[in-house]
Amino acid sequence: MAIVSLKALQKIYPNGFQAVHGADIEIADGEFIVLVGPSGCGKSTLLRMIAGLEEITSGDLIIGDKQVNDLDPADRDIAMVFQNYALYPHMTVYNNMAYGLRNRKNSKESIEKSVREAARLLNLEEHLDRRPSQLSGGQRQRVAMGRAIVREPALFLFDEPLSNLDAKLRNQMRIEIRKLQRQLGTTSVYVTHDQVEAMTMADRIVVLNGGNIEQIGTPDEIYHRPASVFVATFMGAPAMNLMEGKVATGGIEIDGIGLLKSDHKLDASSNVSVGVRPEKVKLTTKANGITQPFVHDFTEELGAARLVHGRLGDKPFVINLHQEDEVPTGDLYATISPDMLHLFDTATGKRLS
Amino acid sequence: MKRAAFSSPWMPVLLLLPQVSIIFVFFYWPAFEALESSFYLQDPFGFTGTFVGFENYLTLFQNSEYLRISIFTLVFTVSVTFFSLAFGLLFAVKADKVIRGASTYKTLLMWVYAVAPPVAGILGVSLFYQGHGLITQLFGFFGHEFVIGVNYYDTGFALIAVSIWKQVPINFIFFLSGLQSVPRSIREAAMIDNRSSSGRFWTITFPLLAPTAFFLLITNITYAMFDTFGVIDVMLRSEPGNNPMTLTYKVYVDGFRGGDLGGSSAQSVILMLLVLALTIFQFRLIERRIHYT
Numbered sequence: 001m002a003i004v005s006l007k008a009l010q011k012i013y014p015n016g017f018q019a020v021h022g023a024d025i026e027i028a029d030g031e032f033i034v035l036v037g038p039s040g041c042g043k044s045t046l047l048r049m050i051a052g053l054e055e056i057t058s059g060d061l062i063i064g065d066k067q068v069n070d071l072d073p074a075d076r077d078i079a080m081v082f083q084n085y086a087l088y089p090h091m092t093v094y095n096n097m098a099y100g101l102r103n104r105k106n107s108k109e110s111i112e113k114s115v116r117e118a119a120r121l122l123n124l125e126e127h128l129d130r131r132p133s134q135l136s137g138g139q140r141q142r143v144a145m146g147r148a149i150v151r152e153p154a155l156f157l158f159d160e161p162l163s164n165l166d167a168k169l170r171n172q173m174r175i176e177i178r179k180l181q182r183q184l185g186t187t188s189v190y191v192t193h194d195q196v197e198a199m200t201m202a203d204r205i206v207v208l209n210g211g212n213i214e215q216i217g218t219p220d221e222i223y224h225r226p227a228s229v230f231v232a233t234f235m236g237a238p239a240m241n242l243m244e245g246k247v248a249t250g251g252i253e254i255d256g257i258g259l260l261k262s263d264h265k266l267d268a269s270s271n272v273s274v275g276v277r278p279e280k281v282k283l284t285t286k287a288n289g290i291t292q293p294f295v296h297d298f299t300e301e302l303g304a305a306r307l308v309h310g311r312l313g314d315k316p317f318v319i320n321l322h323q324e325d326e327v328p329t330g331d332l333y334a335t336i337s338p339d340m341l342h343l344f345d346t347a348t349g350k351r352l353s
Numbered sequence: 354m355k356r357a358a359f360s361s362p363w364m365p366v367l368l369l370l371p372q373v374s375i376i377f378v379f380f381y382w383p384a385f386e387a388l389e390s391s392f393y394l395q396d397p398f399g400f401t402g403t404f405v406g407f408e409n410y411l412t413l414f415q416n417s418e419y420l421r422i423s424i425f426t427l428v429f430t431v432s433v434t435f436f437s438l439a440f441g442l443l444f445a446v447k448a449d450k451v452i453r454g455a456s457t458y459k460t461l462l463m464w465v466y467a468v469a470p471p472v473a474g475i476l477g478v479s480l481f482y483q484g485h486g487l488i489t490q491l492f493g494f495f496g497h498e499f500v501i502g503v504n505y506y507d508t509g510f511a512l513i514a515v516s517i518w519k520q521v522p523i524n525f526i527f528f529l530s531g532l533q534s535v536p537r538s539i540r541e542a543a544m545i546d547n548r549s550s551s552g553r554f555w556t557i558t559f560p561l562l563a564p565t566a567f568f569l570l571i572t573n574i575t576y577a578m579f580d581t582f583g584v585i586d587v588m589l590r591s592e593p594g595n596n597p598m599t600l601t602y603k604v605y606v607d608g609f610r611g612g613d614l615g616g617s618s619a620q621s622v623i624l625m626l627l628v629l630a631l632t633i634f635q636f637r638l639i640e641r642r643i644h645y646t
Contacts, residue, residue: 074544086538
């Protein structure tokens, strides 16, 4: 258990490619941090730098109260769970878990005790004498977890640990990992490209894009107050509706649509991007001050909800309706209330309000 | 397994025929001939023979020279196998770590593989040449007068050294590809679990290379016992006399130079049994081998 801080961490490869541009993250003791972003955003590189598998070009990495930049992975007091489990195929489950402890010269009894305890915690007791090839995907994942747990590290690192599992097992393991982490209280850094994993598991999410940190915040902040256009469109399914416009008095003027009411305090005629989450929009048949005419194209049924695809003016627009809300017939209007609008600077992509 | 269906029962026989006939002409028939002639005492031209039963075998076992050659063959095989595997593995591990110019290193290390055994023998002869061969001079520098072809141990050393040198590249290639097929994440997991890199090698990497190593062990034993003929022949050419040689070479010397076809046949039958034993050993172990994936 430890506080972990990343101070201006940079990674530049020998060929000149800069994978991480100065990452600053302060991780509290016992916190579960999720690094999320599209592929190539530098999230795995950042994790591997923390693990010591990639060299740190510049900046400071502090685990506990020690600067660990130049320590070997084995000396950093970390444990890592890999995407493809990375179990030792020639060792039994027991030996897979005991290997790291043996190399630390722990006593035989203490190793036996920790391995048995981890096996009990993970329901692996019956499988201790098996080899990884005799286990199912979910069981292998548990062994990989067990190998991390027995070390009692200061920091857990997870590199997309669930992406090789099928959807059902993934949901189950997601909950198990989160429960286990709460129970053990070990500081964790978890890398994923799956926004559902990010939203459900994280204490705080770090959204990365092109080697830069776009935003660090709780799932709630990330979703409801995205710091940039990138975060707004990356997090949330279906993605946020986004339109380009110009600031006008009392609202935003959008080409081909008209004025969207907004109580902003921005300078007139600057370019802005307007975002609105699909589930924050209502459909009605009566026009009023905050509605826009909506042309209905087709509907996707999701069971618990339905996605209504259509257009505002000539711009594609999606509305996420609750299951009880039918799509009305006749002329349709989308109700977009001013306080549901997210405004971003078109040039920088940064949030304005 | 999928069963193939043939319209005529003769079809599969016809398809097998080329393979079977080659094996028959080049193996079963000569093997049978050798077995037969090993029970005969033949005149040097092979026209007439007298049936002598197991006498050719008994003569061999009572012959002190045959015993000496057997012991040399054992020493030769063990050292050639061990050192060519060890050097192959060492070079592969080192080459695997090289990032810059890796392909140049690999090409240079593999080159020797393209050298034919007799050519390797000629290179060996010139390196160990009496008086001014490079290695002869090196030994001279340390105060040892190295005389190939005269001193039994010097000649043995030269034979072993050249045979090892010839075999290292193929072991290198196999070990290198074995090393490169060890998943990166397993190595990385081991880096987190074990700070000692030699510890990681012997506990993680080497066991994962075991199937490759076992395959190479068998091929190297076969190489040392049979395929070194070219090297030995060139290096001993003029004077096999009192020099060390392997059992395989002895078959040739006795049969084709000594004209003792019966005794030479008995020796090849013994070698055949040895190969049979080796094959059985190999299949037994392969059956029991652990499949990791």
